[in-house]
Amino acid sequence: MRADELDRLLGDPWDDGNPVGYAGVLAADERQEMHAEGERLLDRAVFNAEFVPAAHGGRLTRADRLAELLGTLWRRDPCLGLGYGFSSFIASVNIWTSGSTEQQHQVAQLLLANKRIAAAFHELDHGNDFARVEAAAHPVDGGWLLSGRKEIVTNLRRAEAMVLFARTSDTAGSRSHSQFLVTRDGLPADRVRDLPRFGSSGMRGVDLGGAEFTDCPLPAGALIGGLGAGMEIALRSYQITRAVFPVMFIGPLDTALRTVLDCALHRRLYGGAVADIPYVRSVVARAFADLLAADAYAAVGLRALHLAPEVMGVFAPAAKYLATRILLDSFHDLRSVLGANAYLREGRYAIFQKMARDVAPATFAHVSRAACLVMLLPQLPRLARRSWQVDPSAPGELFDLGADLPPLRLDRLVAGMPKHDGVMGALTEIAEQEPPDGLVGRFAMRFVGELWTLRAQCAALGPADLTIDASPAAFALADRYTVVLGAACALAVWRRGGDRYPADALIGVLDRLNDRLGGPPVLTETEREGVQGHLFDLAVQRYRDRRLFDLTARRIPG
Structure with a gap:
């Protein structure tokens, strides 16, 4: 599917008679519901195929085309963009990068059948600090037992499958967590308790739910990519x-x-x-x-x-x-x-x-x-010393x-730290080639000068400024770099x-x-x-x- 094809399917957004126009989108939002007609339209187009690599029977070949399609959907209704599609892509990409052949086939078949997959990573107490996730899976004969909570997860209650992020070791460090692929019908109903939807001012049509697991059995084949590989x-x-x-x-x-x-x-x-x-x-x-x-x-x-x-x-x-x-x-x-x-x-x-x-x-x-x-x-000092204004143009x-x-x-x-950012060499080259008195040349020299300043300041960052406890000045350097x-x-x-x-x-x-x-x-x-x-x-x-x-x-x- 091309983006212009999706636009034609969605039709004129300002037409009140269009069921997937802005009038319908706003009405669904007032009801705090997903746009049902929009979901039916995307089902008919098998939109989920855009998230499945071509090697597995889908239509995913280029990242830029996928992004353009999602941008088209978000331009009409961000709730549809997240609740119908992107949440499943967030979950499935873990399978495409690291899943077994069987897991990849399973996820491809689910998505191509217009099913959903949730990414059950988040816990309110820890936010984006996944290294401190508390939901834990303990090994038992034939698999694992999962206990803990997952909160504010898109489509968790209505997804047919989920990718779970859970602690599998009490040892601190990057190898303490793993990922699991499980289907909802494969979990005992009495070991999973759905939590009420979390209220929100935005994305009101998206099912932002949660679940509490109590000694919930997971099969041995649910493990993705190996024990302790969750963070990687x-x-x-x-x-x-x-x-x-x-x-x-x-x-x-x-x-x-x-x-x-x-x-x-x-x-x-x-x-x-x-x-x-x-x-x-x-x-x-x-x-x-x-x-x-x-x-x-x-x-x-x-x-x-x-x-x-x-x-x-x-x-x-x-x-x-x-x-x-x-x-x-x-x-x-x-x-x-x-x-x-x-x-x-x-x-x-x-x-x-x-x-x-x-x-x-x-x-x-x-x-x-x-x-x-x-x-x-943590990447800025290395880039400053070894890359910026040294690398050739991209x-x-x-x-x-x-x-x-x-x-x-x-x-x-x-998952490691790159040796360079792949772009800064182009900035230096353009600054050298543009007439310095032209508008483009003046801006190029301005940004090269800023890069020189960043190079000196980032190279001087100490260990204390490379973590979450860094000073505001260090965060400001990262901001300026972007x-x-x-x-x-x-x-x-x-x-x-x-x-x-x-x-x-x-x-x-x-x-x-x-x-x-x-x-x-x-x-x-x-x-x-x-x-x-x-x-x-x-x-x-x-x-x-x-x-x-x-x-x-x-x-x-x-």
């Missing part, structure tokens, strides 16, 4: 899911930006259209630039899964962190344009408040932004979005794309990223006004042409 499997799998996450976020931001433009162009205020107000035009231009920045960043990460999977231990957490930060900031700014309309749960602009509520938990669920920075911290094909890719090789993902990495991706994508992407859009993207560093501006006020004016006009043109705001500019129904 998760670290490899998260490299895939974190790479896909940012593109899904771009979907709701596209809907939010489109909704705001619809309001700004048609609502009258102070004797003219809201869009005539300079502040509004600036907010729209900045949000558009933010969306393009996140798209370029995410697209490079998805291509790296195929071309340079060894760097994903750095790139995936960095992309998840920065993309979600951009997303939340953009929603906050766009809300100021809608005013009270941003909170109304009915009417033409009601989809905005649903999108805003649904994306908020998605930015810290699965793996939080803080956890992403914690994963980056291959151009890494930045040629939409170009052919080799098959996705999940077995090439590694911004420079994002700028390197944007510069390289635009250079490789030639005339495919508007030149003014790149300047707007780099200006927004530079603002996140908190340093001096690169553009004069006049230059910034000109760039934002061009971006606003381009956003309006995309809106009127019914095209996406991302780098594809693909036409959508409406």
Whole structure:
């Protein structure tokens, strides 16, 4: 399935007669239910096949195409995007990377039959600190006995199977936990107690449930990848899911930006259209630039899964962190344009408040932004001393979005620390080749200068600043690194794309990223006004042409 095919299936979102349009999505949200008609539509399309590698009978061949499909679904309804599909992908990817042949066949058959698989990892007392998970599986003759709780797990009560993360050793360390694949009908009903749904302000249609296990028997064949391999499997799998996450976020931001433009162009205020107000035009231009920045960043990460999977231990957490930060900031700014309309749960602009509520938990669920920075911290000194401004430029094909890719090789993902991030060499090369007095050259030199500063400061980090107990200054270094990495991706994508992407859009993207560093501006006020004016006009043109705001500019129904 292509993304434009899925868009045609979903139809015009603004058509009140469309059962999977915004009216139906909002009605289901008010009932705090999954969108039943949306699920039936996806069942008919066997959408789960997108999560199953082609070698196992599915349609998964390219990570970028999967991400584009999920982004399309999230653009319509994040509850459908998470509750129907992505939650099963989070669970199944552990099987594709580490499961036995029998387990892979079992999961493929379940998904291709429109069944669900839950990822039962989370426990409220420990959040993203999976090393402290308390649910424990003890060995017995013929298998294991599981006791403990899993909480706020998507689809746990309605999934036909689950991947369980449990402690299998009392010894501290990375080999103390394992993963298990079990089917719900294979568990004794009297040993599993479903917990009530956990209330939430966002994702209200998603079944965020839990379960309590009491001496629940698990068969010996349920173990995934070997005893004590749970953390290692998760670290490899998260490299895939974190790479896909940012593109899904771009979907709701596209809907939010489109909704705001619809309001700004048609609502009258102070004797003219809201869009005539300079502040509004600036907010729209900045949000558009933010969306393009996140798209370029995410697209490079998805291509790296195929071309340079060894760097994903750095790139995936960095992309998840920065993309979600951009997303939340953009929603906050766009809300100021809608005013009270941003909170109304009915009417033409009601989809905005649903999108805003649904994306908020998605930015810290699965793996939080803080956890992403914690994963980056221990890698920064090594990268600073051995990689930055030393590595050669990355291959151009890494930045040629939409170009052919080799098959996705999940077995090439590694849980250790990469030797380099695969991108910074491109930043240095572009800075050397661009005219220093041109707009692109000025920004390239600005980000190279920031990289020099980061190199000195990160190389000086001590052991105490490489863990969760690191100082705020150390976390700030990791934050700044993700911004420079994002700028390197944007510069390289635009250079490789030639005339495919508007030149003014790149300047707007780099200006927004530079603002996140908190340093001096690169553009004069006049230059910034000109760039934002061009971006606003381009956003309006995309809106009127019914095209996406991302780098594809693909036409959508409406």
